């Protein structure tokens with residue numbers, strides 16, 4: 001069986017270590033993509049997951065890559081190899097899947113852009129682990145067992161790192177980040193639909209800043 005290269009795993013680890021927060025971004029109005037991402041970057045959050053949940057995702061990735069070279073842009077909600085290739089062509093610097101299929105795990109081994117595969121169970125993990133993957137998204141984090149599940153995973157998989165996502169909020173992000181196998185957490189709480197609809201970019205930047213500041217130890 002082919003295995004994913006060490007450089008891909010290192011790159012994903014580097015990306016997750018760049019910022020402890022990974023906002024999940026879904027674009028409904030294409031005009032909002034760049035100002036929204038600019039606000040997040042201004043707020044100190046420069047790793048971004050732009051989902052392919054809407055038809056604007058790929059174009060948003062293209063535009064944000066061009067407008068904000070300091071951002072690190074990932075494509076989210078990738079569920080098949082065709083979307084993986086489209087995300088790469090749009091300029092995505094990493095790809096995130098909500099779960100694992102053998103097809104996507106194998107495709108990513110020879111793809112130029114590294115994959116952060118989503119797992120929810122030890123069986124999912126073993127599918128990726130056997131192919132050399134050591135960095136995973138843990139989704140849906142809150143309903144799949146939260147911090148207790150991640151502590152349990154650390155026993156059989158001590159060399160694996162996670163980016164938990166799904167149900168995490170500003171108030172709970174720190175609990176996840178306190179775990180030794182978590183470098184970053186993802187979430188859509190950083191991109192509230194109301195602030196985006198109001199084009200309240202200042203509000204988005206402040207929310208990013210406050211979320212980062214909330215992670216600092218008090219005092």
Ligand SMILES: O=C(O)C(=O)C[C@H](O)[C@H](O)COP(=O)(O)O
Nearest residue numbers: 024076077098165166167187188
């Ligand atoms: O779209 C995907 O690829 C996903 O895997 C789902 C998202 O990561 C979560 O839906 C974010 O969760 P919330 O922060 O609870 O909104």
